[in-house]
Amino acid sequence: MANSMTTLFVLLQVIILAFVLSLANGQPHGLKIGFYEKTCPDAEAIVKKTVDQVMSVAPSLAGALLRLHFHDCFVRGCEGSVLLNSPTHQAEKDAIPNQTLRGFQTIDKVKSAVEKECPGIVSCADVLAIVARDVTVATMGPFYEVETGRRDGRVSNITEALNNLIPPTANISRLKAGFLQKGLSVKDLVVLSGGHTIGISHCSSFNNRLYNFTGKGDTDPTLDPEYITRLKIACKPGDQNSIVEMDPGSVRTFDGDYFRIVDKRRGLFQSDAALLDDSETKTYVELQTSTHGYTFFNDFGVSMVNMGRLEVLTGNSGEIRKVCTVVN
Template identity: 55%
Template structure:
């Protein structure tokens, strides 16, 4: 009986500590130690995104992948130090991440102005915000004060990042474990309004669905299936790519919800959002451009909330000198 009572108490302590750390974040945290931080980050990020808009969704995705594993601690940026202990960066879900050079460049410019003051985790959070803003998406105040983690394990990525084949029940549970709601789920999924995907992430919906020969996912619009098959011919194509939001892949807008309602969600994890009353209701409210301002506000709020997942604000965190290496 004593053992059973200790476990919930221990978990409660962890949750309370995480919430306390999140409360220690603040907008303007570096106002004295690095007063020009945000302008430096935006200028350097713009230098990359202005010439390659496809980096914007990549940087947003990187922030998401960082926060869902060990919290927003920059651990996704760390290079593997031993082949027997691969880092998050080398896990299967993260092998397609792009934009590390942007983070490195921003860190370098920040270090020139404010040596050993700003964490890589904070830089990643700011870069993700600025990248979205630079392609016409919303902006939001980023609470700062995160420290960088010193641990990065590939197997933890597989355990924490929701895969594209999850159903809505699994997705809601995954987000709930990070203190995010079903509404946060469908709002943050709206980030799929920008970006691309490799055919391998959804080809199981096109060919031999659920093991049935020559069958496709019946929840998909047949015309969309036919169009995708032309871009992703069998067998298991791993190099071809498609827009997650056809015709609007670099425009941050509400078109993602419109195509979901038309049964043209690319991933199973997109399509399944129609099967829950909360997520489906949000989709139906945002199927036209008139709802864009509402989506922008909600997305900003959910990004702030996501950016507080499991943050470190003191020991054992650190401020890395180089984002890809622990000190």
Template identity: 60%
Template sequence: MRMSFMGFIVWLLLGLFCCVKADLQLGFYDKSCPKAEKIISDFVKKHIPNAPTLASPLLRMHFHDCFVRGCDGSVLINSTSNNQAEKAATPNLTLRGFGFIDSVKSLVEKECPGVVSCADIVALVARDAVGVIGGPYWRVPTGRRDGLISNSTEALNNIPAPTFNFSALQTSFANKGLNVTDLIWLSGAHTIGIGHCSSFSSRLYNFTGKGGQDPSLDRFYAANLKKACKSLNDNVTFVEMDPGSFRTFDLGYYKNVLKRRGLFQSDAALITNAPTKSSIMNLVNSPPEVFFQEFALSMEKMGRIEVKAGTTGEIRKNCAVVNS
């Protein structure tokens, strides 16, 4: 755990340095668009209670955005006749919430045209949506600018796959300046939301490539999954990632992983590494507040990945289209 007082101070100082380096700051829009964050927060608080299952996709959208060219809103850009954008990549085909982001952008544009970036909106909406369903709160320094490039191949190559083993996960996160500790906490986002059968059915029906089931998967859990996902080629059905509490931000995900009931191969991979497994065992015996605090720290760190600031990039008028 990194919850000691001195550890927190070190993190805080590093965080401040990172923010200064990236030209991100809390309250970046206080003068240019003082009502921006309240407009965003009010919209989220109004609509997420009516659609609580949208919190997970909005959080996932932020994650997928940051892992490709940094947190620059490139995941929002539509494909064109000349370019397959990130939306077209396999990991993003099941993303939801683009209309939600567009609605927020319209309100902010009405208040302050051309001021607030789509990248910042994605980051703020993810935080606020998680908060509405009772999840942790984290600081979101703003000042990100929107990227000009969105490429499906880059998304496929950079977003961690649900089939990754521990080594692949560690490398993927390290490439973005995130460590194993961040991997543990950010994986906890799987405590909410759903997973499509196509992302894990090979664990049920063809783990070796010649048929067979993943031996690391609890057999009772596997049997229940097979009742929902009846074939290897089921591209429609989905199941809860944290059965019984998939709308609640809690420790259920980690408890399931320790019981060999992690839905994805990447979930199961967390306990193939001894120090990581030990950290998770300590976590499930700690107060839930520990998870919330640690998750918040890693989310703040993730939100600074390769951000564009200053004169880099642009402030998109329409989140789905690069300015002409």
């Protein structure tokens, strides 16, 4: 009897410790690694196969697909609302900051492949999260385990996108406040900014830095003059549609070069340059610059997991959409 009581006591201690550790790790109920292990064991393999097929013919979509996950999570949380269509053009994707989003067809393609194997099991929100990891890996970035178990939201609102997405013109105070509001740290801010190592931007996102920074026809004094000259060749005054690489020279390679570029005052956006205006973010930029991004890969995986937990719907909340663009 005494041995049984001792065993029970030890078991209870283990259970309590596991619960405390799960709280410490910030894991929401129902979100875990391997959520589909029994219900759709090949889910992640199917996503990867489809992503690799897309990357083989359209590698420039990597940055766009990573961006989709960011823009989803920062509005209503990571619940797939950025994918929803609106007949009246009042959904998140219709907001000005989202009108340059790309990769929706790829998400639809991945979802269709998963639905064929496991109908009604894998959420669009999880597809977004897994795709973001897989395009990171496909561009020679880090592999990290993606927690799954998200369910899809039923609401997508243009105004919420305008209010919650942090613009590329944000200063460091706006950036820190925006991340803090979502429960993300200053380190998450600077690490996730490193996602700008892949992808392109339209001139409209930074043209004011070249031609009319303070409304007097001037340039942004924090931007390297030589870089300004190069950018002006690609982006003429008022140019909204031309595109430039965010990380010139290695736009299709996920690496730590972004921090070197920021340190040289060649970050494309004001939000990039702003990382030098705070002691904590500047220290991180300088660390990655001096160590060639030594800790960046590991840090990026950790911060992506942190972001992937934002305001998730789990359990009986939300739904599992059959098609990502419409509610069931």
